[in-house]
Amino acid sequence: MLHDIFIAPFQDMFSAPDFLLQVLWEGLVSGILYALIALGFVLIFRSSRIFNFAQGIMVVFAALTLVGLHAMGVPAWICVLLTLGVMFVLAMAIERVVLRPLVGQPDIILFMATIGITLFLIGFGEIIFGGENKVMITEELGIPTGSWTLEPFGGLLILEQKDVTAVVVAALLVIGLLVFLSRTQMGRAIRALGDDSQAALSVGISLHTIWVLVWFIAGIIALVTGIAWGARAGVSFALEVIAYKALPVLMLGGLESIAGAIIGGLMIGLLEKLFEIYWGQPLMGGNTETWFAFVLALLVLLFRPQGLFGEKIIERV
C-alpha cells in the first residue's frame, strides 16, 4: 500500500518520461485556462468586491452564442464579433439592472446576486439555444486541428494544435491584460480601486464605466475559454464546471492577486493532472479532478491562511 502511494507513481514517472511530459502538457493547457478565468474573477473582485459566481455560466453562454450564431449561417469571424457585442450588452445589463441597485450592500448579498445571474443565464441560454451538446466551430475559426508528434527521450509526445493555439491565445490574453492594467489609465484605475476605492473615485473615474469594463473583460475571457475548452470537450452546460476550478485557484492565489491567479492556475492545472494519472486512476478509481483542486487549496489554507502569496495577517482591534 505505502509502496503504491509513495514509490510506484514516481517509478512510473521516471520509466516513461515521455508520458510524464504528455501529462504535464495536458495539465498546462488546463492550467492556463484556469489562470485566465481566475484573472477574470480577480479583476471583478478588485474593482467591485464582487465574488462573481456567474463567470462559469458566462463561459457557457459565450460559447453557445458563438455556435448558435454560426448555425444561423453567419460567417465564423463575424460570429466572434457579434458574440463580443452580446457580451458587452450583457456587461451593461448586469451593471445597470443588478449592480447599480445593489451598491453598498454586504459582500454576501452581491455574491448571491451573481448566483441569481447564473440561474437566469442558464434558463435563458437553454430556452434560446437548447440544452443539447454542440460542436465548437473550431475549423471555421481557422484554428488548426491537426497535431504535432514529438519524440523526446525516444518516446512519444502528441501536441494537439488546437491546444497549442489555446495556450498561445490565453497567454497573449493574459499578457495583454497585464499590459492594459499597468500601462493604461483605465487599467491603473481598476487596480487603484482594489487598493483604495475612495481615493480612486476622488480622481474622477466613473465606477459604472469601470464595472461595465471589467464585466466585459470577463466576457472576453469567457469567450476565449469557451472556444478553447469547447474545441476539446464540445459545447454544453457542463463547461460551467471548469469555471468552478478557478475557485480553488483563487483560494491559493488570493482573491486580489493578479500574479496569484496566474501562478495558482498553472499549479492547479499541473498538480491535478499529475494526481489523477499517477494516484487517482490507479488507486482511487479515477475522476479525482472533480475535487482534487479544492481539497488541495483547503489543505494549503489550513496551514497558510493568507494563501500562497499573501503576507502574514496581523489582526487589529
Add this chain to the structure above:
Amino acid sequence: MTDQAEGYTTADGRKIGGVVMEMKNITLRFGGVVAIHNISFDIREGEIRAIIGPNGAGKSSMLNVISGFYTPSEGEVWYKGAKRPPMKPYEVARQGVARTFQNIALFEGMSVLDNVMTGRLTHMKAGILPQMIWKGRAEAEETENRIIAERVIDFLEIQHIRKTPVARLPYGLKKRVELARALAAEPTILLLDEPMAGMNVEEKEDMCRFILDVNDEFGTTIALIEHDMGVVMDLSDRVVVMDYGKKIGDGSPDEVRNNQDVIDAYLGVQH
C-alpha cells in the same frame, strides 16, 4: 503611596487595595517593529488606572496584551497573584477581564438587550440538551441573567432602547451599549479603549459620570486608554504615560503633569 502590599487612599477618600494585575517587562514586536518596549506597571483593586500617550504610542497594543488578544514577545502578565500562562482571549475574558473597543464592536444584527446578554455568556453554564428543550437550567439561567442584564441597562439609562437593533442607534448610545455589555460580565477589571473618542463635550461628560459611577457603585477596577489628556487627568487615580512604545511616566495625575518627559512628548520636542 506606591506601597506594594497595602494600597493607598485617594484624594477623595476611596480605599485602593492591592495589586490585581501586574505587567512585568512587557515587550511586543510585529516582525521588526517594536510596538511596546520593556514596560512594567501594575493595576490595583478598585482604582481607575489610565494609560495615555500620543497616537501611535502603543496604548492600544498594551490594552490588547492585557486582554489577551496579543501575546507579548517578552515579559509576563501577573493576574491575581499568579503568572498568567499564554491563553486565548476568551479565556482571559472568562477570568474576569472585560473590555470595550475604540471602533465600536457591537453585534449589529442583534438588539440592545441581546448585546448586553452576550456579556453574560461567560456565566451561562447550561448544556446543549436543556437548551434544546428550553427547560431546566437553560430556562432558569435565561431569567437569572436577564435580571442582571436589566440592572446594568437601568444603571446606564438605556431602558427605552432595549429592544432596538443596535444598528439603528447613534454613535454615543452605541458606546454606552458597549459599556453595558462589558459591565454585564461583572468583570474584575474593566478595560476601556478610548471611551471618549469621537464624542462631543456633553457625551464625554456623560461617559465620565458613568465611569465614575461604575467604579463607585460596583467597585470595579478600571483601566482605560485615552489620548485626550484633559479628561483623563480628572478621572483617574494613577496614570501611565507611553510614547513610542516606551513608558515615560507613571504616577498620580499631578506627578505626571509635571513630568518633563511627558510635557516634551505632548508638546512634540525632538528627541
Add this chain to the structure above:
Amino acid sequence: MLYRTAGQYKTSYASDQAVFPVRQDAILLGIILLLAWVIFPLTASEFTFQTLLIPILIYSLAALGLNVLTGYAGQLSLGTAAFMGVGAYACYKMVTLMPWLNPLVAILLSGAFSAGIGVAFGIPSLRIKGFYLAIATLAAQFFLVWLFEKWGWLYNYNSSGAIQVPNLTMFGVYVAGPQASTIVQYYVVLVVVSLLTWVTINLTRGTLGRTWKATRDMDFAAELIGINLMRSKLTAFAISSYIVGVAGALFVFMWRGAAEPNLFDIPLSFRILFIAIIGGLGSIMGNYLGAILIVGLPVMLNTVPEALGIHIDSATVEHLNIMIVGSLIIFFLIIEPHGLARLWALIREKLVIWPFPH
C-alpha cells in the same frame, strides 16, 4: 387594529422571553399548525402531497439547517447537498444492515453521521473566513459526491450505483418504500420537521443562539467577550449538518424513493441556499416561506398556463422556472436583502399601528 399589541403587558421576564410575546402571532401559529396537522391531510390529493406538501417540508428543513450555519453563525456554505447525501446514505446503510431498526430512529440517527462529517469539514472555518470558507465547503461538496459514486459499500455494490429505498414498517405500518402510503409519509415528515424546528427555535433564542450571532456579527469582539470561537463554529457546523442530514434522509426515504450520487450535486446545494436567502438569513419562518416559493413556482408554471389553455412543453417550463428563480433572487436582493421574513416583519409593524400611519 388586527395586530394591536396594546394591553398585552408582560409581568415577568419569562413571559417576555416567550417565543411569541404577541398574542396574534401565537394565534397565527395555531392556525398554521391546524392546517398542517389536520386540514391538509384531510383534503389534499396524492398530487398535492407529492408535489407540494412533502417537498416543501423537506426543503424547509434543509434550509433551516443551512440557516443555522449561514444565517445564525455567519459561515457561508455551498456544500449543503453533499451533507444531505451523507444523511441519506447513512440512513440507507443503517436500514439495510439493521432491518429491525425503527425507520424513524434510523432517520434521526442518520443526522449524527452528517454532523460528524460536518464538524470535520468545519474545522477549516477556524482559520479561513468569508468567501475562502465558502470555496472550502465546495471541497466537501465535490469530494463527498465523488465518494458516493466510487465507494461501492455505500450503495451495497448494486449495479446501478443508486440506492433504492426498501419497504420499511413502523408499528406494522409501511412508512417507506413502494408500499408506503403518501399520507403516512407526510405525517412522518411533519413530525420530524416540527420537532427539529422547535429545537432550533429554542437553540437560536438562547445562549447558543447569541453565541452564534455574536460570532457572525463580529468574531474578534465575540472572542474578547469570552466566546470560544472554535466551540461556537463547530457546534454550528454540527447542528446545521445534523438537520441537513436528517433532511437528506427524509428527502430520499420519504419523497424520492431512490437516489443517485449526482442527485446531491451542486444544483441542489444552490436550491437550498436560495430558499434560505429568499426566505431570509437568520430567520426560522423564512425557510418555510422560501420553500413554498421555490417548490411552488414550478408547479404553478406547470398548471396555470395549462388551465388557461396555453400549452408550454415541460422542458421550456423547467428552463423558464430556472430563469424566473434567478430573476426573483435578484429582485428580492434589491427590494429586501433580508428576505421574505423581513418583508413579513415590516408588514406586521405596519399592521400593529394600522389603520393609522403612525
